[in-house]
Amino acid sequence: MTLGVFMFYLISATILFFSVLTIASRKMLRAAIYLLFVLVATAGFYFLLNYQFLAGVQLTLYAGGIVVLIIFSILLTSHISHKFERPAAWKLWMGLSVLVAGSGTALWVLLLQPFSKNPAVKEVPVTMHLIGNQLLSLEKNGYVLPFELISILLLAAMVAAIVVAKKENN
Amino acid sequence: MILDIYSFSTLTSSIDNSLHNMMSPWMATLTEFVLVGIVFLLFYALLGLFLVYLERKVCAVIQNRIGPNRVGRWGIFQTFADFIKLLMKELITIKHADKFLFNLAPFIVIIASFMAMAALPFAKGLQAIDFNIGIFYVIAVSSLGVVGILIAGWSSNSKYSLIGAMRSGAQIISYELSVGLSLLAIVIFSGSMQLSTIVESQADGWWIFKGHIPAFIAFVLYLITATAEINRGPFDLAEAESELTAGFHTEYSGIKFAFFFLAEYMNMFIVSAIAATLFLGGWMPFHIGGWEGFNQIMDYIPSILWFFGKTFVVIYIIMWFKWTFPRLRIDQMLNLEWKYLLPLNLMNTVIISFVVLMGLYFK
Numbered sequence: 147m148t149l150g151v152f153m154f155y156l157i158s159a160t161i162l163f164f165s166v167l168t169i170a171s172r173k174m175l176r177a178a179i180y181l182l183f184v185l186v187a188t189a190g191f192y193f194l195l196n197y198q199f200l201a202g203v204q205l206t207l208y209a210g211g212i213v214v215l216i217i218f219s220i221l222l223t224s225h226i227s228h229k230f231e232r233p234a235a236w237k238l239w240m241g242l243s244v245l246v247a248g249s250g251t252a253l254w255v256l257l258l259q260p261f262s263k264n265p266a267v268k269e270v271p272v273t274m275h276l277i278g279n280q281l282l283s284l285e286k287n288g289y290v291l292p293f294e295l296i297s298i299l300l301l302a303a304m305v306a307a308i309v310v311a312k313k314e315n316n
Numbered sequence: 317m318i319l320d321i322y323s324f325s326t327l328t329s330s331i332d333n334s335l336h337n338m339m340s341p342w343m344a345t346l347t348e349f350v351l352v353g354i355v356f357l358l359f360y361a362l363l364g365l366f367l368v369y370l371e372r373k374v375c376a377v378i379q380n381r382i383g384p385n386r387v388g389r390w391g392i393f394q395t396f397a398d399f400i401k402l403l404m405k406e407l408i409t410i411k412h413a414d415k416f417l418f419n420l421a422p423f424i425v426i427i428a429s430f431m432a433m434a435a436l437p438f439a440k441g442l443q444a445i446d447f448n449i450g451i452f453y454v455i456a457v458s459s460l461g462v463v464g465i466l467i468a469g470w471s472s473n474s475k476y477s478l479i480g481a482m483r484s485g486a487q488i489i490s491y492e493l494s495v496g497l498s499l500l501a502i503v504i505f506s507g508s509m510q511l512s513t514i515v516e517s518q519a520d521g522w523w524i525f526k527g528h529i530p531a532f533i534a535f536v537l538y539l540i541t542a543t544a545e546i547n548r549g550p551f552d553l554a555e556a557e558s559e560l561t562a563g564f565h566t567e568y569s570g571i572k573f574a575f576f577f578l579a580e581y582m583n584m585f586i587v588s589a590i591a592a593t594l595f596l597g598g599w600m601p602f603h604i605g606g607w608e609g610f611n612q613i614m615d616y617i618p619s620i621l622w623f624f625g626k627t628f629v630v631i632y633i634i635m636w637f638k639w640t641f642p643r644l645r646i647d648q649m650l651n652l653e654w655k656y657l658l659p660l661n662l663m664n665t666v667i668i669s670f671v672v673l674m675g676l677y678f679k
Contacts, residue, residue, distance in 0.1 A: 149345055173416060175470060182463060202452045210459030210492075217466050219484055226414060226473045273448060274509055 149227045153194055160187040172230045175220050199272060323619075325441030352444055360430065360582060360620050365395040366583040371635055380640040391649070405570035410473060413567070415598060417471035423573035424464030429582045431457040437511050438588050439599045439620035450511035451503065453498055454590060458545075461579070462488040468576070480563025481555050483646055490653045494541040497661040500593040500667035501527070503667035505677065515598035520605035522597035526678040530668045535595045537661055539633065542587040544649070546580065549638035553646050584634060585627065592626035599623040605678070639663050 161184055168180040185208040192201035233241070270276070281289050331351075335344040345355075369384065369392060376383025380520040383390030409415065432454045447453045462485055469481020503509055505527050506517040524531050544551040553563075562568070565576045590600060599619035603611045644652070671677055 149342060175413065175414070175467065179417065179420070179463075179467060186460070198447050198449045198453070202449045202456045206452075206459055207455035210456060210462070214459075214462055214466065214485065214489065217463065218482075221466060221470050221478065221485075224511065226412065227480060234554075271448075275507075 150194065151188075157190045157194065160190075169226070172232070174228065174230070175217065176225050177214045178213060183207055185209045185213065197272060199274065199277060279310060288313050323440045328441060336567075349603040350447045356430070356433065356444070359497075360433065361578070362585050363585060363620050364578040366398060367585060367631070368398070368577070369395045370631070371581070374632065374635045375639050378636070388544065396568055399574065402574045403484075403571055406565070407570045410567055413473045414471040417476070417573070420488045421464045421468035421471065422446035422572045422579075424467070425461050425579045425580075426464075426575050428459075428461035428464065429455055429586060430577045432586050433582070435511060436586070437515055437593060437598055437622055439618070442620065443512065446510065446512050448510045451499055451509050451514070451590070454475075454586070455492070455499070458583070458586065459488075459492060468568070469564035470482060472564075474567050476561045476566045477564050480560050480566070484564055487547070487551065487553065487649065490650060491541045491544040491657075494537060494653060494657045494661050495545050496536045497658070497665055498538040498541060499590070499594060500665055501531060502674055504665070504668050505531065511593060511598070514594060515600055518597040518600045518603075520603055521678060522595065522600070522602075525667070526596045527671070528677065530664055530671055531595065531677075533660075534668070535591070537657060537664065538591055538595070541657060542591065543637055544653070546583040546587055548580075548584065549622075549632060549645045551642065551649055552638075553649060584631060588627045588634065589623075592623065596626045596630075597622070598626075619649065 164180045164183040164187070168177050168184060171177040171180060185204065189201045189204040192198070192204060272305065281288070281293050284290055330346075332348065335347055338344075339347070344441045371393075372394070373383045384394035387393040387397050393565070410418070435447060435450050435453050437446075465484045466481050469477040469479075469484070472478075502514065502523050504560050505523055508514060508517070518526075520526075524535055527534075541610075565573055568576060597603075601611070601617055601619070601622050602612040602616060626642045
């Protein structure tokens with residue numbers, strides 16, 4: 147077993163462990179923190195794949211951005227003594243059976259699929275220049291349209307947020 | 317170019333080779349992990365203690381006092397004594413607090429700053445990891461620290477802590493944008509995010525000189541926003557001794573408090589090191605393009621001295637801020653960011669893109 151394979155299993159185990167804790171925890175902020183661990187471990191996967199840019203994006207956007215937003219809203223709304231109630235037994239069993247069925251199907255499909263490395267696909271080092279050019283490229287496989295659409299969506303969301311937050315003049 | 321006798325790459329590669337000769341590659345890598353970890357831990361702790369000492373001395377000089385002067389000559393062992401005192405203090409556990417998160421919070425804060433330090437180029441050939449997204453990585457991992465502050469405030473189950481954490485969260489999230497944008501200036505100039513490439517690109521002059529006015533504006537903006545980002549005065553509203561007792565770490569004592577304290581000072585070191593690396597040339601000696609003789613004389617000063625010299629100049633400026641300016645109110649601080657600094661930063665980014673496209677900087 148090489149170090150890379152060992153790290154793969156270590157990171158996978160971390161992700162699995164904390165994912166289960168995220169949904170099983172009865173305290174809301176703890177669940178959010180477990181989610182943070184899951185997202186950080188996912189960034190570890192990208193580092194392992196040598197895709198450092200995506201790992202950086204994962205850390206800034208998910209771990210530093212979204213989880214902080216979630217924590218912020220929990221801080222504002224929930225009290226420290228608050229705990230979720232235990233789920234009813236039938237809900238628990240229903241959930242577990244769905245879990246078994248779902249993961250069984252996924253595993254069955256995955257294990258039947260013969261994975262092999264496609265020799266036609268070459269490994270390209272993903273540099274910042276490549277990402278920047280591709281993001282604003284009008285050529286085939288260019289991302290300029292989605293990029294512009296997302297920026298318009300973001301602008302609309304920001305304007306909406308300002309309108310909602312604005313105090314009315316009485 | 318820079319003299320080879322000062323390069324650390326011969327030293328590190330010889331250690332690497334001898335380790336690989338002695339044991340299997342597996343074990344060699346593992347041993348290197350442990351060695352690098354120990355070196356960083358020692359460096360982190362000692363530098364943290366030194367920065368606390370420096371802060372007290374600088375504060376004393378500015379306020380016309382002598383500062384710590386009893387423990388050791390010039391009081392240099394004062395912070396060690398303080399540290400031992402902190403270690404021996406009782407760790408208070410609070411009733412009705414979320415104990416798991418309460419104990420976890422200091423570690424998240426300190427791990428975030430520890431991870432950021434891994435990518436810093438300390439000298440020629442002395443850098444733990446050289447990512448091709450270097451500066452982006454530093455911004456990404458340092459944004460994790462705010463999570464620790466937020467859960468520290470919430471899990472203490474105290475109103476002072478919660479208000480401090482909310483303020484700190486609002487402050488760090490807002491100022492992160494401006495920090496990123498002002499660093500983007502140098503990324504545009506050098507065309508790379510890799511820290512080693514950015515340092516190499518300054519071999520014929522530091523970016524603050526080569527990029528003239530827009531680079532200088534970016535540097536000033538970075539200093540202001542980075543000071544806010546690390547929760548230091550005049551932006552220390554998260555701690556606010558006068559109205560919030562101690563902000564988010566009110567309920568912490570002993571070594572857990574020391575963790576927050578140490579992380580704060582190390583964050584100051586990290587932002588200063590980033591400023592030194594991006595704007596002031598990092599470990600690159602003071603070079604002027606074309607002056608060969610002058611450049612060669614400058615090369616005789618080791619690169620590690622250049623790096624720490626520049627970093628400590630920036631640290632001194634940040635300390636100077638704290639003991640000179642009056643504190644801001646929370647609404648004033650958020651206004652400053654969203655209404656002044658962020659638009660200025662955005663405009664500056666556009667100007668820099670124009671300057672680089674037109675080739676209007678010194679090459």
